[in-house]
Amino acid sequence: MIEVTGLVKLFGDRKILHSLNFSVGSGRICGFLGPNGSGKSTTMDILAGLLGPSAGTVKICGFDVVQQSKEVKEQVGYLPDNPPLYKEMKVKDFVTYVAKLRNIPSKIRSSEVERVIEECDVTDVSNRIIGNLSKGYRQRVALCAALVHRPNVLILDEPTEGLDPNQILHIRTLIKKLAKERTVILSSHILSEVQATCDEVVIINQGHIAAKTSIQNDSSKPLFYLYTFASKAENALHWFQQRNYVRSAKPLSQKMNSILVEFGNEFWSESNNESIANVTEQIVHENFPLIGIEEKKEGLEELFFEVIRSQPGHHQIQISPTGELL
Ligand SMILES: Nc1ncnc2c1ncn2[C@@H]1O[C@H](COP(=O)(O)OP(=O)(O)OP(=O)(O)O)[C@@H](O)[C@H]1O
Structure with a gap:
């Protein structure tokens, strides 16, 4: 559904994205996680077809964002960092206006608007002025605008930024509901956000991909095992990679004496x-x-650190006590 190959972005002579490669399969929720300034919004803008790549290719549902930008815009619903809303308009009028801009035929326009208003849980405020709504509600109105043309791919840039805990919970539940019929990529600089909502995560640091991994939210099983060896363990790494019940096996340090192993569902x-x-x-x-063998059950923070630490030449990511990447 989303395929990014060798994506590079330059602003002037500053390289912001350094040959990114990742893909997100149909029906998945992917978290795009990184500290402030790491290149998340730039990547989201490119995926949505709003900004051109300097090199590399991005395909959405098989369409190239540069060559087939019209098709891409039909496939994509985008919730940017600061979604544009006409604050003086009423919710329903605004969504109807966006539906018109999206060329939704007048015959079905009002039913499509009703559908999306219901889907995004804003029915109770549909006749209210947008500017008078809470930030959580305004975010859901922006989601209505992103979804009214029935896109297959939803791109969300920091969708819970600035919301209170209750509103965060509401948006998370809504994203999971919306993802049942779509592919979703959401950016965040908060680990717990990605852990709570996503099936997989791509970590970006200073415009480089630092790690990619899947997330299992079943806390009853250990997610990963860390095997430590007395010396360089290339042979052991190869041995793990050949087992069909091993989903992934990666070395965690340049010394290559620790291997993080993720067992697939068939193992359990x-x-x-x-x-x-x-x-x-x-x-x-x-x-x-x-x-030594260590279970890694307690969430992704530790894993992220180990994976990031193992990336040569990149600055380390710091984490605040509230789980924000810095
Ligand atoms: N139009 C632009 N011209 C020049 N530099 C830019 C432009 N847009 C972004 N940048 C720079 O690119 C880098 C990445 O910015 P980007 O907004 O993609 O990061 P981010 O991970 O989304 O950060 P945040 O979490 O703070 O939104 C930053 O150093 C930023 O200053």
Whole structure:
């Protein structure tokens, strides 16, 4: 649904995005996570077809954002950082106006407006002036405008920024509901935001992709295991990568003596004969110098740090006590 290949963006002679590669499959919610100034809004603007790439390609539902920008705009609903709203208009009038701009035929326009107003939970304020609404409601009105033309891909730039905890919860629930029929990419600089809403995450730091990983929100299972070896463990890494029940295996330091392993669902299924004990036994049998195994169950923060730390040449990302990337 979203395919980004070798994406580069220059502003003047400043390189803001350094050859980004990632994709988001149909029906997935992807978090695009990074500190302020890392290039999130620039990437979102390019995906939405509002800004041209300097090099590389971006395809949305198979359409190229440069060559087929009209088709891309039909496929995409975009909620930018500061969504443009006519604050003096009433909610329903505004959404109807956007529907008109989107060339939705007059015969079905009012039913489409009703549909999206209901979908975004703004029915109770549909006759109120936008400027008098709370920020949470205004955000949902902006979502109506982004969705009225039935896009398959929804791009959300920091959708919960500036909202109170109640409104955040409401928007998160709404995003999950909307994602059932669409592909969603949302940017954020808050770890817990991405963890609560997304199936997968791409971490960006200073215009480089620092990590990509899937997120499992089933806290009953450990998400990852960290295997530490007494020395460089290239052979062990290769061994893990060859197992069909291993979803991913990556080295976590330049010394290459720690490997973060993510087991796929089939590993945890009842019919599987493998267990962590079994795997450990096989590793020992192979004479890999294993010195420790650690479960990584407690969320993504630690994992993010380890993955980011392992990126050579990039500044480390700091995290505030409230979980914001700095
Ligand atoms: N039009 C522009 N011209 C020049 N530089 C720009 C322009 N837009 C963005 N930048 C620079 O590009 C870098 C990335 O900005 P961007 O807004 O994409 O980051 P971000 O991750 O979305 O940050 P934030 O979380 O603060 O919104 C920043 O250094 C910014 O100053």
